[in-house]
Amino acid sequence: MKLAYTPLAIALLFSMQTAQADLVSDSELLMDNAQKVYATFFPSNEPTQVSPPWRYRFYPATATYLGINQDDSGVYLLGGAFGNSPLYVDKVDAVLILLNSQLSGAGESKSxxxxxxxxxxxxxxxxxxxxxxxxxxxxxxxxxxxxxxxxxxxxxxxxxxxxxxxxxxxxxxxxxxxxxxxxxxxxxxxxxxxxxxxxxxxxxxxxxxxxxxxxxxxxxxxxxxxxxxxxxxxxxxxxxxxxxxxxxxxxxxxxxxxxxxxxxxxxxxxxxxxxxxxxxxxx
Known part of the structure; x- marks a missing residue:
C-alpha cells in the first residue's frame, strides 16, 4: 500500500511546489505592475524582500509597504496614506486582473x-x-x-x-x-x-x-x-x-x-x- 501511494505523494508535492513558484512569480509581476499603475504610491523600483510568509517591497518616498502573504495569497498595504495597520486589498489573482486591465486599456502611460x-x-x-x-x-x-x-x-x-x-x-x-x-x-x-x-x-x-x-x-x-x-x-x-x-x-x-x-x-x-x-x- 505504501508503494501505491508514493506516486500520489510525489504528484502532490510537485503540485505544491509549482503553485508556490507561480505565487512567487505572480507576486513579482503584481508589484512591478503596481509601480506602473500607481506610481503615486510606489514611485521607485525597490527590491523585493522576504520575511516568511511575506514577500514585500518598501517605498521610502511614500513610507509605504506593498506585500503579499504567501499563506493566504492576499495583497496588503501598510504605512503612508494607508495607515499603521495592514490594509487588505484582495487576492493576488484579482489584483493582477485589475492591474493588467489598466495597463492594457490605454498603454502604460494612461493616467x-x-x-x-x-x-x-x-x-x-x-x-x-x-x-x-x-x-x-x-x-x-x-x-x-x-x-x-x-x-x-x-x-x-x-x-x-x-x-x-x-x-x-x-x-x-x-x-x-x-x-x-x-x-x-x-x-x-x-x-x-x-x-x-x-x-x-x-x-x-x-x-x-x-x-x-x-x-x-x-x-x-x-x-x-x-x-x-x-x-x-x-x-x-x-x-x-x-x-x-x-x-x-x-x-x-x-x-x-x-x-x-x-x-x-x-x-x-x-x-x-x-x-x-x-x-x-x-x-
Whole structure:
C-alpha cells in the first residue's frame, strides 16, 4: 500500500511546489505592475524582500509597504496614506486582473481619472474599466477636508501641459445606502444624507473620457470630531457608512447650473455658491 501511494505523494508535492513558484512569480509581476499603475504610491523600483510568509517591497518616498502573504495569497498595504495597520486589498489573482486591465486599456502611460496625489488617509482607489471604486475597505476613517473624493485630472498635451477641452460636466451623487451609528438624535441621519445627496460639483474642461466614467464609493467615516461642540449629546464614536454612485451630465455653462461648487481643472480656480445663489471665487 505504501508503494501505491508514493506516486500520489510525489504528484502532490510537485503540485505544491509549482503553485508556490507561480505565487512567487505572480507576486513579482503584481508589484512591478503596481509601480506602473500607481506610481503615486510606489514611485521607485525597490527590491523585493522576504520575511516568511511575506514577500514585500518598501517605498521610502511614500513610507509605504506593498506585500503579499504567501499563506493566504492576499495583497496588503501598510504605512503612508494607508495607515499603521495592514490594509487588505484582495487576492493576488484579482489584483493582477485589475492591474493588467489598466495597463492594457490605454498603454502604460494612461493616467488615472482621479488625482490621488493627496488622497485622505485610509481611502483606497481602484479602477475597473471606466469605473472608479473608492473604499475604506471596511474601516472607518476621519472625515477628509474635501467632500469631493475624486479630483479630476485634466487632459494634457504631448508635453504634459493641461489643455482646455470646453467639456463641462455636472456631477451629482446618488445615495444607495446610508447608515449612521453611535447616535440617536431625531433628524440627524436624514440631514446628513440630504447634505451628501445634494452635493453637486461642476467641472470645467473635463477630460473627454470623463463622461463615460462612474465613480462608486463604499466608505465609512468617523464623524465624532465633526459633531463635537454641536450640542448633540455623544456617548461614544459616531460613524457613517456611505455607499453611493456619481451621475455625470454634460452642460453648456457651469455657472447656469445648481452646482454647489465649480472647479476649473486647468486653471485650478474654484467657486462656491453663496446664500444668495451666486458663485464666489475662493482662489
Amino acid at each position: 488615472a481619472i482621479c488625482n490621488t496625489s493627496s488622497i485622505p488617509d485610509g481611502l483606497v482607489y481602484t479602477y475597473s474599466g471606466n469605473t472608479v471604486n473608492i473604499t475604506t475597505n471596511g474601516q472607518c476613517v476621519k472625515v477628509p477636508d474635501s467632500s469631493n473624493f475624486c479630483d479630476v485630472n485634466p487632459e494634457t498635451d504631448a508635453s504634459g501641459v493641461p489643455v482646455e477641452t470646453n467639456i463641462h460636466v455636472l456631477t451629482a451623487t446618488n445615495i444607495n445606502n446610508f447608515k449612521l451609528e453611535g447616535i440617536s438624535f431625531p433628524g440627524v441621519d436624514n440631514m446628513l444624507k440630504q447634505q451628501m445627496a445634494n452635493n453637486k460639483t461642476c467641472i470645467m474642461h473635463a477630460p473627454t473620457e470623463f463622461l463615460n466614467y462612474t465613480v462608486n464609493t463604499d466608505i465609512c467615516l468617523d464623524i465624532t470630531d465633526t459633531l463635537s461642540g454641536s450640542g448633540i449629546p455623544l456617548s461614544g464614536p459616531v460613524t457613517t457608512h456611505l455607499q453611493s454612485s456619481s451621475v455625470s451630465t454634460q452642460v453648456n455653462d457651469c455657472f447656469a447650473t445648481d452646482a454647489n461648487s465649480i472647479v476649473n481643472i486647468v486653471t485650478q480656480e474654484v467657486w462656491t455658491k453663496g446664500e444668495t445663489g451666486g458663485f464666489t471665487k475662493i482662489n
